[in-house]
Amino acid sequence: MTDTTAGTVRKPDNDEHLFDIMYSCRAMRRLKPDPIPESLLLQLVDAALQGPSGSNAQNWHFIIVRDPEQKLRLAKVWQQTWDFYLQTFARADARPGEDLAARERMIGAGTYMVEHMAEVPAIIFVAVKRDQQLAKVLSSPSTLAALIRHFGLGGAARLMMGSTRTNALAEGSTAYPAVQNLLLAARALGLGTVLTTPHFFVPGAFEAILGAPSDVTIAAALPIGYPKGNFGPTKRPAAERVVSWDRF
Ligand SMILES: Cc1cc2nc3c(=O)[nH]c(=O)nc-3n(C[C@H](O)[C@H](O)[C@H](O)COP(=O)(O)O)c2cc1C
Numbered sequence: 001m002t003d004t005t006a007g008t009v010r011k012p013d014n015d016e017h018l019f020d021i022m023y024s025c026r027a028m029r030r031l032k033p034d035p036i037p038e039s040l041l042l043q044l045v046d047a048a049l050q051g052p053s054g055s056n057a058q059n060w061h062f063i064i065v066r067d068p069e070q071k072l073r074l075a076k077v078w079q080q081t082w083d084f085y086l087q088t089f090a091r092a093d094a095r096p097g098e099d100l101a102a103r104e105r106m107i108g109a110g111t112y113m114v115e116h117m118a119e120v121p122a123i124i125f126v127a128v129k130r131d132q133q134l135a136k137v138l139s140s141p142s143t144l145a146a147l148i149r150h151f152g153l154g155g156a157a158r159l160m161m162g163s164t165r166t167n168a169l170a171e172g173s174t175a176y177p178a179v180q181n182l183l184l185a186a187r188a189l190g191l192g193t194v195l196t197t198p199h200f201f202v203p204g205a206f207e208a209i210l211g212a213p214s215d216v217t218i219a220a221a222l223p224i225g226y227p228k229g230n231f232g233p234t235k236r237p238a239a240e241r242v243v244s245w246d247r248f
Pocket of ligand 1: 025026027028029106110194195196197198234235
């Protein structure tokens with residue numbers, strides 16, 4: 001729920017236009033080890049918090065890792081997941097229209113990032129806490145009755161059978177708008193980062209290192225630092241190519 005305690009973070013001034021920031025917010029994987037002031041890290045979290053959340057639960061949590069030993073522990077598991085990625089997903093056949101040279105560049109930068117993970121000044125884990133109030137409603141018999149009343153027996157059964165997927169989507173729907181706000185804020189403040197999900201491959205491993213309780217779902221890991229390279233234009237398809245009007 002909203003905690004209205006006044007914090008110390010204020011909205012920063014910024015002269016750059018939103019669309020200039022958005023269209024140059026590339027994945028930045030080569031990062032300098034220079035430390036980032038704590039106030040700046042909090043600024044990023046504050047920007048993330050301006051995102052929407054399901055039922056306005058505002059149930060985000062951010063684990064910011066700066067401790068060298070924690071980073072070493074994370075880097076070790078991260079390397080395992082990256083090695084797996086290199087031997088599998090990285091070798092997938094080219095997608096229609098995919099630029100394989102761009103994939104190779106991404107793999108090179110990803111390898112650099114994972115090998116230098118312990119030197120990155122901070123890694124921000126964006127997590128979502130289970131909404132206890134909603135969980136209580138969902139498990140109550142009166143909710144089941146309401147489901148049947150509103151959607152019929154078949155509809156209720158379909159909803160319950162798909163509940164694992166729906167829950168995952170619901171958690172992601174709350175987490176990723178915050179993540180995107182954070183990516184844009186970092187870009188606006190001259191910090192480089194990239195949305196990563198190595199924890200998907202090793203359920204429980206990152207959570208154990210971070211001491212995340214079982215009612216907390218980690219959605220993304222964002223290594224963050226001042227970039228070695230330049231922000232640059234993103235490469236994306238033309239909008240017309242990915243739109244269908246009125247029906248798929
Ligand atoms: C769901 C998701 C998972 C991702 N996981 C990783 C990851 O584990 N490691 C990584 O280096 N990049 C990861 N990325 C970043 C993508 O590779 C990146 O957004 C994409 O290559 C586009 O890069 P660009 O913005 O520089 O064009 C992920 C992105 C998304 C949306």
